[in-house]
Amino acid sequence: MTTSTLVESPRRVLQGTPVVPGVVAGPAIVPAPRVQPQINTDVVPEAERDGELQAFRAASAAVAKRLQDRAAVSSGSASEVLAANAAMAADRGWLGAAEKLIAAGGSATSAALAATEQFAALFTKLGGLMAERVTDLHDVRDRVLAELVGAPEPGIPVPQVPSILLADDLAPADTAGLDPTKIVGLATSLGGPTSHTAIIARQLGIPCVVAVAGLEAVETGTSVMLDGEAGELTVSPDPHTAADAVARYRLIAERTAAWTGPGTTSDGHRVDVLANVQDGAGARVAAGTSAGGVGLFRTELCFLDRETEPTVPEQAAIYRQVLDAFPGKKMVIRTLDAGSDKPLRFAEHPDEANPALGVRGIRIAAKDSGILDRQLDAIVDAAAGLESAPWVMAPMIATATEAKSFAEKVRERGLVPGVMIEVPAAALLAERILEHVDFLSVGTNDLAQYTMAADRMSAELAELTDPWQPAVLSLVARTAAAGAAVDKPVGVCGEAAADPLLACVLVGFGITSLSAAASAVAGVGAKLESVSLDDCKRAAAAVLETSDPTSARAAARIELG
Known part of the structure; x- marks a missing residue:
């Protein structure tokens, strides 16, 4: 203590x-300083190498097991990242690199350090979202090192x-x-x-x-x-x-704690306040809030760390858990958003100099349409017997042609088609895209990254990827206006929707739904309930006159309090 x-x-x-x-x-x-073991650089005698190898394998397995156990009792994002770290501790590439060094005479501790640096250098070179995993990799290394020397686990x-x-x-x-x-x-x-x-x-x-x-x-x-x-x-x-x-x-x-929904402004303007989820456990937690449904169901979880693609029945069973948590309520499902920092082992991702700008999201379907077709079939099976069809949206849409092709596949199956607006090109052509789909959902995380040409995981560039950047908000406003012109809903499901003050500005633009982490739902709903639609519109107009995030926040506070 x-x-x-x-x-x-x-x-x-x-x-x-x-x-x-x-x-x-x-x-x-x-945080307490992490273990800094004394590394013996002497060559380990051949007779002792098997002992070093077994010690390393036991330590990495113990770390992976602890992380897996924590993932099993967590939910939502916490469960996902803990499972990803557990997979990293058991990664065959990392383990193989360390074991090769041990076979050459390195100690278990020196091999763990050297193998980590190899992969850290690779992740850093790849940049983008992969660079974020360097922190995760170092954490796994430190936990393995602590296990090897008998020290308490870092924390x-x-x-x-x-x-x-x-x-x-x-x-x-x-x-x-x-x-x-x-x-x-x-x-x-x-x-x-x-x-x-x-x-x-x-x-x-x-x-x-x-x-x-x-x-x-x-x-x-x-x-x-x-x-x-x-x-x-x-x-x-x-x-x-x-x-x-x-x-x-x-x-x-x-x-905030007293807010019970539904989402409305003080003068009765309706705004759907929804939850972001990624598995059945997270959906059940979100269902305990006043969320009016799910505005973003991230379906990647059942695909990641699989050697083979999940079958249609396997996928349907996972999706049904989420659908059952919100019976009769709005459900927006995002199709597979893999690639970049979420590669699929069975999708044969190409080596790319800049994965964040490469084959990810809907672009995977251009290479292998069967993955998307089977996922849509699984959604249909999961929704069998429900009162209303789920809404299904594609990530990383950049052209109206892509939107048209996706919408045709979705409508063939009796589902409601929409697309994510994450690429500036899609925001600029929102009117053309809306000719083919029934709704849009703005992913402000990636939209900020691509608009500002700044890695969203970079601390040095955090101000550029701030969702309050006026350039990003201008694109959101433009997208909302395109939807209003043809009376089609436009939501926001990126992290910007979790900021109560910014949520009001988004409503002022004409955004019709806001989807955020379950813990943020009540805060957003309560803030909306305290302001009028006119207040939101004045704040939105004021924000668009600013030129930096700090000024944008200040302008919104003046109008909204």
């Missing part, structure tokens, strides 16, 4: 990128009092294991608004700011106040000012 002794420090305000709204105050804590200290965690970055396994009653706020030096840390913080409902400059200078025990909406960490705040800010936010939290 950590102590709660406060450390004196000069008052200052550190700025970062907002991720999860909320105002909290308390002592700062930082976050458990504070005696509710505290705010400050870190360079957090591995998914650490973030997923946070106790929101002990870690009440989170700030990191690295990461972006759509990093694993940010996504899991949203799921847990922990106020969070990323890409905070100067964070490393804050000592454990220092009194801090975190404002997750403003993106600020105040070091040594005035106690009375901090107490007042926390109290004001608690009133907002009470209003």
